[in-house]
Amino acid sequence: MPALELRGLTKRYDDGTVALRDFDLVIPDGAFFGLLGPNGAGKTTLISAVCNLIRITAGEVRVFGEPGDSLLARSWVGLAEQDINLDRFLTVRETLVYHGGYFGMTKREAEERAAEMIRVFDLEAKADVRAPRLSGGQKRRLQLARALMHRPRLVILDEPTAGVDFELRLELWRYIRKLHENGTTILLTTHYLEEAEELCDEIALIRGGRLLARDTADGLRERYDADSLAEVYVKAMGMETTAA
Structure with a gap:
């Protein structure tokens, strides 16, 4: 297929x-x-x-x-768009957890997956930082992590x-x-x-x-x-x- x-x-x-x-x-x-x-x-x-x-x-x-x-x-399907389109009011962790919830993950499952993505993309020091305060590279990492949240x-x-x-x-x-x-x-x-x-x-x-x-x-x-x-x-x- x-x-x-x-x-x-x-x-x-x-x-x-x-x-x-x-x-x-x-x-x-x-x-x-x-x-x-x-x-x-x-x-x-x-x-x-x-x-x-x-x-x-x-x-x-x-x-x-x-x-x-x-x-x-x-x-x-997971999409990482060219233009950065992160919610400016959400932290890194919240961005990922909310995305997981949108795709039907339970809160616990979304939090565990978010922690995994934060670790994989080396965003642990920025987990509770809102998107506008991230560097360009960190925003790009978060965008890709979000696309992969729901596997x-x-x-x-x-x-x-x-x-x-x-x-x-x-x-x-x-x-x-x-x-x-x-x-x-x-x-x-x-x-x-x-x-x-x-x-x-x-x-x-x-x-x-x-x-x-x-x-x-x-x-x-x-x-x-x-x-x-x-x-x-x-x-x-x-x-x-x-x-x-």
């Missing part, structure tokens, strides 16, 4: 903009899948559709075989290391790898091409709401006769621009 299956996914906004058009994508269970494309390519719309944050115009979303808008499917089977990471320093990026990479090794399916969007190549088993290129190609990093380099993933990206997006 695929972790994520999109069939004929189309999203047309009220102003007439078509962000996705008859988009098909299947991500296997247990995959570490990268999604690359420029701003406006449709990545955020795709993520929003999977997470039930927008109403799709047409098509189908299935998460581990379940309709994407079902409560069960929604409980299987999702599919984790969507939207630019998870945007704006963090190199040391924290490596630290987050280590944890994300460990998460994947434990069987979690991961969908990663990133503008850091070396990040996609370092972490992902397979990479898809998207532009203009359409899928241009998908393969391993080596397969993409061979397909586009390129020496690096950066060269693949430039060639693929350049070809699409010319075609348009």
Whole structure:
């Protein structure tokens, strides 16, 4: 059973903009899948559709075989968004406990899981500090910890290391790898091409709401006769621009 299956996914906004058009994508269970494309390519719309944050115009979303808008499917997805959107009135601990409660955890279970996440992400010294008083890196850690609180089977990471320093990026990479090794399916969007190549088993290129190609990093380099993933990206997006 695929972790994520999109069939004929189309999203047309009220102003007439078509962000996705008859988009098909299947991500296997247990995959570490990268999604690359420029701003406006449709990545955020795709993520929003999977997470039930927008109403799709047409098509189908299935998460581990379940309709994407079902409560069960929604409980299987964890999202760490690119933009920091933490509640400014909640402490680190409260943020995690409340999130666990939203997904049906008992208070005791949520508190135990929150303590585990605080320890894993090295936030123990900040457990009772409100979000606005955290550093940028600490906010990024908390956002990821929150996404993982309810033990999702599919984790969507939207630019998870945007704006963090190199040391924290490596630290987050280590944890994300460990998460994947434990069987979690991961969908990663990133503008850091070396990040996609370092972490992902397979990479898809998207532009203009359409899928241009998908393969391993080596397969993409061979397909586009390129020496690096950066060269693949430039060639693929350049070809699409010319075609348009």
